[in-house]
Amino acid sequence: MEKSQKINLAIFLAFIVFTIPLSYIMGSDFMGKQEKPWHMQGAVHEDSLSxxxxxxxxxxxxxxxxxxxxxxxxxxxxxxxxxxxxxxxxxxxxxxxxxxxxxxxxxxxxxxxxxxxxxxxxxxxxxxxxxxxxxxxxxxxxxxxxxxxxxxxxxxxxxxxxxxxxxxxxxxxxxxxxxxxxxxxxxxxxxxxxxxxxxxxxxxxxxxxxxxxxxxxxx
Structure with missing residues (x-):
């Protein structure tokens, strides 16, 4: 394998190693910023009359x-x-x-x-x-x-x-x-x-x- 290819592979593997755990750590905050599907918002009360x-x-x-x-x-x-x-x-x-x-x-x-x-x-x-x-x-x-x-x-x-x-x-x-x-x-x-x-x-x-x-x- 050429030296440049080995360097690219090493960078890719390092990216995988460091970003996946980080996504688990930050997962709740990141997902919290995503808008929930409309049918899930207010699911507790959307069928209970006032x-x-x-x-x-x-x-x-x-x-x-x-x-x-x-x-x-x-x-x-x-x-x-x-x-x-x-x-x-x-x-x-x-x-x-x-x-x-x-x-x-x-x-x-x-x-x-x-x-x-x-x-x-x-x-x-x-x-x-x-x-x-x-x-x-x-x-x-x-x-x-x-x-x-x-x-x-x-x-x-x-x-x-x-x-x-x-x-x-x-x-x-x-x-x-x-x-x-x-x-x-x-x-x-x-x-x-x-x-x-x-x-x-x-x-x-x-x-x-x-x-x-x-x-x-x-x-």
Whole structure:
């Protein structure tokens, strides 16, 4: 082996000998500087509701909402909203709920273990009579269908808020509140699908992992 190669090998071995033990000594400090994955941050409390939430709102367990809410009208509209979760900030949810203050309502928080919205109507809503249920693809199409006596249950999933935009979410909630007010003889169940999982990690960390808001309108 040439002299230069031996020198390079010796330098490499010395680097290995001195740096590996040092990494064990400094390991905790070094790793402590790395940001933990978002789903590990606040893992202790991200699924435990605050006392304010527990005392202020009706709490629904993981059973589908339609099985926990009694039908109060002949017609029922079920609306699942993408990326509407329960934030750690209680005032933020209170502001969203307040959009429905002018219609007869009940507020609740539901434990929904799924973090997806695709085909959610089949999972969440088809506990109603299948003979009288229709799945709608746009909010605007519900109103004319409410005029038809044949449909007793309508289900809709709204995807416009999937990226966690607060402005878009509030506009959607306002449109739904108007619809509820316009049809007082129809029961509405409006619930979130999951927290904003497509938003930034910072946004996701502001929400509980498996809790979503529920508004029961014209109950």
């Amino acid at each position: 006392q304010e939430y527990l005392h202020k709102y009706k709490i629904l367990d993981k059973v589908p909402v339609t099985l926990q809410v009694e039908r109060s009208k002949e017609k029922r509209v079920l609306i699942l909203i993408d990326a509407w979760g329960v934030p750690f900030d209680e005032q933020k949810l209170a502001k969203e709920f307040a959009i429905f203050k002018d219609v007869p309502h009940e507020y609740a928080i539901h434990k929904r273990l799924k973090n997806v919205t695709a085909h959610a109507e089949k999972v969440e809503f088809r506990t109603d009579s299948l003979d009288s249920l229709i799945v709608v693809d746009m909010l605007e199409r519900i109103e004319p269908l409410l005029m038809i006596p044949g449909y007793k249950t309508m289900a809709l999933t709204i995807h416009g808020s999937k990226y966690g935009s607060e402005e878009i979410l509030q506009n959607i909630l306002k449109e739904i509140a108007k619809l509820i007010k316009k049809f007082p003889d129809v029961q509405f169940i409006v619930q979130g699908a999951h927290r904003p999982i497509l938003g930034t990690p910072k946004t996701r960390r502001q929400y509980y992992a498996h809790w979503v808001p529920v508004v029961i309108g014209n109950f």
